[in-house]
Amino acid sequence: MSLVNQQIQLVSRPMGEPTHDNFKLVEVPVPELQDGQVLVKHLWLSLDPYMRGRMNDGKSYAQPQPLDEVMIGGTAGEVVASKHPDYAPGDPVVGMGGWQLYSVVDGGQRGMMRKVDTTHVPLSHYLGAVGxxxxxxxxxxxxxxxxxxxxxxxxxxxxxxxxxxxxxxxxxxxxxxxxxxxxxxxxxxxxxxxxxxxxxxxxxxxxxxxxxxxxxxxxxxxxxxxxxxxxxxxxxxxxxxxxxxxxxxxxxxxxxxxxxxxxxxxxxxxxxxxxxxxxxxxxEHMELWPAALKELGTLVGTGKLRPRESIAEGLAAAPEAFFGLLKGRNFGKQLVKLA
Amino acid sequence: MSLVNQQIQLVSRPMGEPTHDNFKLVEVPVPELQDGQVLVKHLWLSLDPYMRGRMNDGKSYAQPQPLDEVMIGGTAGEVVASKHPDYAPGDPVVGMGGWQLYSVVDGGQRGMMRKVDTTHVPLSHYLGAVGxxxxxxxxxxxxxxxxxxxxxxxxxxxxxxxxxxxxxxxxxxxxxxxxxxxxxxxxxxxxxxxxxxxxxxxxxxxxxxxxxxxxxxxxxxxxxxxxxxxxxxxxxxxxxxxxxxxxxxxxxxxxxxxxxxxxxxxxxxxxxxxxxxxxxxxxEHMELWPAALKELGTLVGTGKLRPRESIAEGLAAAPEAFFGLLKGRNFGKQLVKLA
CATH class of the missing domain: 3.40.50.720 (NAD(P)-binding Rossmann-like Domain)
Known part of the structure; x- marks a missing residue:
């Protein structure tokens, strides 16, 4: 059985405000898993202001988003297949999967993906308050x-x-x-x-x-x-x-x-x-993340931080939700619910 | 014998560029020395950009220059009379004497005045590179x-x-x-x-x-x-x-x-x-001054720093020289030679 992935690519760079013309929704096959790889089904896509900067071609702190490739973005989901010993189907994970339904991740590459504990913190919050x-x-x-x-x-x-x-x-x-x-x-x-x-x-x-x-x-x-x-x-x-x-x-x-x-x-x-x-x-401050995530997880887990979410439904809704984020139309963390 | 002092006062606040109308040259008697006081004859007056800020009445990091009082300013000169044991006539000193020919200083007040060594560093440089x-x-x-x-x-x-x-x-x-x-x-x-x-x-x-x-x-x-x-x-x-x-x-x-x-x-x-x-x-960084002055004195004393000076002649020339400083007409440290 071959899975079909859907992804949103950046196909042109915005002049001023981004528009729907800058994006294209495409279907691509999910590649066969190689040894060491993990297949993740994305449940949540995070939309963040930094993405607008990446759409430009000028000098900035990060490489520009390449054209005709899947848009960069944080994702939370679950493992659906694994050829890496650290991951098993059903594991909740967060990573940088991009604006798409599935991603294939090298399980051994540090920093690309991490397993999270959803006992006290809902999965989506790992893209916001605890992310x-x-x-x-x-x-x-x-x-x-x-x-x-x-x-x-x-x-x-x-x-x-x-x-x-x-x-x-x-x-x-x-x-x-x-x-x-x-x-x-x-x-x-x-x-x-x-x-x-x-x-x-x-x-x-x-x-x-x-x-x-x-x-x-x-x-x-x-x-x-x-x-x-x-x-x-x-x-x-x-x-x-x-x-x-x-x-x-x-x-x-x-x-x-x-x-x-x-x-x-x-x-x-x-x-x-x-x-x-x-x-x-x-x-650029990765050394501070563990202490930060620990405190933030405790604040959310104990109810001292109750973050609100704005949820768009389905991958195709991502561009419009992103335009709204840039105008402050969101109320709380802007997410796209993918499944 | 009573000495006559000349001083330049700020008599109105500039709107935009300062003009001669903002200043007045007045003659005032030099007061009799009290116990603990030192009379200093100013040889050099320092002109510095910060003075422009002090002429305004708005919120800033320092109190505004009061109207109808002698303009604030750094001075270098020599002691001409002393009723304080630490100072003797002829001592070269630097302080904040203001735009005037003489000042009377409390010899015991820390930070108001200090004796300097002119063996290797010319006196005027204590208002510039070594000041x-x-x-x-x-x-x-x-x-x-x-x-x-x-x-x-x-x-x-x-x-x-x-x-x-x-x-x-x-x-x-x-x-x-x-x-x-x-x-x-x-x-x-x-x-x-x-x-x-x-x-x-x-x-x-x-x-x-x-x-x-x-x-x-x-x-x-x-x-x-x-x-x-x-x-x-x-x-x-x-x-x-x-x-x-x-x-x-x-x-x-x-x-x-x-x-x-x-x-x-x-x-x-x-x-x-x-x-x-x-x-x-x-x-606001007084704790750094001793190390700084030591290094700067050595740089000047050994000829590694040869600062240039722009010298205006006489107290009455101070306002015009100050206007020039604000326009970058000076070439090197702007001083007024008072005697």
Whole structure:
């Protein structure tokens, strides 16, 4: 019996916003397993902002996504056949399987795939709070910002996969956690479900002055640490409220992903407030992952972090869900349910 | 006999570029010395870009310069009368005497004044290479950038007091040192006298693309450390050439001191290149001064650092010389010779 795989390939590079024309859904045969290989059936595909950057051809921290190949992406699924002694059919696994229904993985290659325990943590959360996004929040908070108890931590895109974890981690460090999110529903969720002390609806503050005032109200002692997911005016507004010796972890600038670079309005604040502004990529801090995953798994397993998911149904829905992610239409971790 | 002091006061705050109307030269009596006090005759007044920031009333890292009081400023001079046991007439001293001919200093107050050794280092250099500007270069290089041998270090305003010292220190660390300065004369001096490996004349590169290309030629292995004195387009151009994990020490943004904040064109490069951009103020790192001054004194004393000076004659010339400093008209450390 030969299985048929479906995959979504990138067939052209977006100019500005990506469109359906940039993608193609194709059917390809699943190759026969060789010794040492494992066949994984994907149950969940993760959609993440970094994917937009990979679609460009320019210089960046990673190789561009090749054209006419399956789109890169994190996946969670189960082993359906194995010719590697460490894996057996039924094992729940997470890996970088891409935008497709099946992948064949070399079971001996470190870092490509790992088995996970779904006793206390649902499988899909290994793509969010207990996966790359959660570890991203952990590294930004602990390694770049290095918070002290009593300080005020702010994060944009607060109800997303990274933001949810950041809020729980900041509270666990004894900090005041303030989120920025789009719309009253997300803000209510951030405070009521995620444990943020306050959340600012940036859509209610369309100019710098108004947003900066809202931040002042939400952060009466100023801002000591800021986790940047967005860039643009939100970053400018937070910079106005940073305390002396504040730290900004730059993880994403989603506001500028689809077009011209977004400027920083007043970089002289870096000097005036003696800020440290540092970019980082979570995959360059592999030594921190075990400790991060352990803490995040405990937070989720004990119910202290209850991340929300936005679920699109079926592989064909992935591009549209991805467009929505870039516009903030998702509410929580954006996933595609593949089976 | 009562001495008459002359001083320049700030009498109004500049809107944009400062003008002569912002200053007033006044005569005031020198007060009688009290026990523990020292009377210093100023021979040299230091002019520095930070003074422009102090003239504003807004939030910054230091208190604004008060109106109708003597302008703040570093001075080098000699003791002419002393009622403190640590000081005797004739002692060469440096301190923060301000824009005036004499100052009365409390000899017991730490950090206000120190005696210096002029055997191998000319007195005026204690306001430049072996003073605050030199230590600024030292702290930015060693504490913020933390260079490794073989890396490439770039500094703007390369022939100024900070830049001169930075070049010598970077070479002493085994780095490639590349300067940015205004005009062929300054660039020739940077390479021939200060020991920079290359120097880029930013006036010959009026747009971002051209300047960025010149940086690429001068830094074939990219830029690992950048010391920012200027801001604006020069910073944007250097950011395009930063290597992964590059460090930017933000010391000044003189290009924006007189007007609206200058934006940073593409802050997403902080993420793409995983940069650390950190502002600092030399007076907040007093623990580093002794080691810095020792190294800088040795560099000057042994002729490895031969800083150049721009000298204005007489206290009344200070405002015009300061305007020139803000426009880059000085060539080397800007001083006013007071006697």
């Amino acid at each position: 790359m996004p959660g570890v991203t929040a952990w590294v930004g908070l602990n390694h770049i910002i290095a918070p002290k108890a009593g300080e005020t931590m702010v994060i944009s895109a607060a109800t997303g996969a990274v933001g949810s974890a950041f809020g729980a981690l900041a509270k666990a460090r004894g900090c005041r956690a303030v989120g920025i999110a789009g719309g009253p529903e997300k803000c209510a969720y951030a405070v009521n479900e995620l444990g943020f002390d306050a959340c600012i609806d940036y859509k209610a503050h369309p100019d710098l002055k108004s947003l900066s005032k809202a931040l002042k109200d939400a952060c009466p002692d100023g801002v000591d640490g800021y986790f940047e997911n967005v860039g643009g005016m939100i970053m400018d507004a937070v910079m106005l409220r940073m305390n002396a010796f504040g730290r900004i972890a730059v993880c994403g600038m989603i506001a500028g992903y689809n077009g011209q670079p977004l400027p920083m309005a007043n970089p002289a604040l870096i000097l005036v407030s003696r800020l440290k502004v540092q970019g980082f990529i979570v995959s | 605050m500007p030199g230590v600024t270069a030292w702290v930015g290089l060693n504490h913020i950038i933390a260079p490794k041998a073989g890396e490439t270090m770039v500094i703007s305003a390369a022939t100024g007091a900070v830049g001169s010292a930075f070049g010598a220190l970077a070479k002493a660390r085994g780095c490639r040192a590349v300067g940015i300065a205004g005009g062929p004369e300054k660039c020739a001096y940077a390479v021939n006298e200060l020991g920079f490996d290359a120097c880029i004349d930013y006036k010959a590169h009026p747009d971002l693309k051209s300047l960025s290309k010149a940086l690429k030629d001068a830094c074939p292995d990219g830029v690992d450390g950048y010391f920012e004195n200027v801001g604006g387009m020069i910073m944007d151009a250097v950011m395009l050439r930063m290597n992964a994990f590059g460090r930017i020490a933000v010391c000044g943004m003189i290009a924006g001191y007189n007007g609206q904040p200058l934006p940073m064109a593409n802050p997403a490069l902080i993420l793409v290149s995983r940069l650390k951009v950190q502002g600092f103020i030399v007076s």
